[in-house]
Amino acid sequence: MPLPRPRRTALALAAGLLIAPLAAHAESAAPAIEVYKSPSCGCCVVWADYMRDNGFAVTETDTEDLxxxxALAGIPDDAASCHTAVVDGYVIEGHVPAEDVRRLLEEKPQAxxxxxxxxxxxxxxxxVPGYEGAPFETLLVQRDGSTSVYARH
Structure with a gap:
């Protein structure tokens, strides 16, 4: 009997977190990033396209159990956003700039x-028109659930 869709998606995320570091050793020009999103969220699609435009190989997976x-990936509630992605064993939550993801992949912190x-x-x-240049922060999420500012934009 097949698993219900949300459970299969959660298992896929867990498998991605475990297997992605092994796959990262294969030579590739574009880092592979898997984006888990709601099927009805338009801004998630725009972010995925932005990541493609910035040199990432993006795969999108729709799920109803974000x-x-x-929770399974270790993202605390106060750090949550609309979509969750996985790249090289790291979780990327929300509208993180591509340069921050590249820096994470270069520095490889234990997080x-x-x-x-x-x-x-x-x-x-x-x-959003009228908010160009409005400040926001990217947080580094630690394994214990704590966060610290990783970048200011």
Whole structure:
């Protein structure tokens, strides 16, 4: 009997977090990033396109169980956003700028990943008119659930 869709998606996320570091050793010009999103969220699609435009090989997976996935991936509620992605074993939560993801992949900190909590109107993929240049922060999410500022934009 097949697993229900949300459970399969959560298992796929867990498998991605475990297997991605092994796959990262293969030579590739574009880092592979898997984006888990709601099928009805337009800004998630815009962010995925932004990441493609910035040299990432993006795969999108629709799911109805994003909150379960966030919890499984180690994203605390106060760091949550609208979509969750995985790249090279790191979780990328929300509208994180491509340059922050590249820096994370270069530095390889011992952490869960990065988050731009909520949906800041000036973050990549949001681009709300009138908010150009409005400040927002990218957070580094630690394995114990704590966060620290990783970048200011």
């Amino acid at each position: 909150y379960g996935m966030k 869960v990943g990065l988050s731009v909590p909520g949906m800041p109107p000036s973050s990549p993929g949001m681009d």
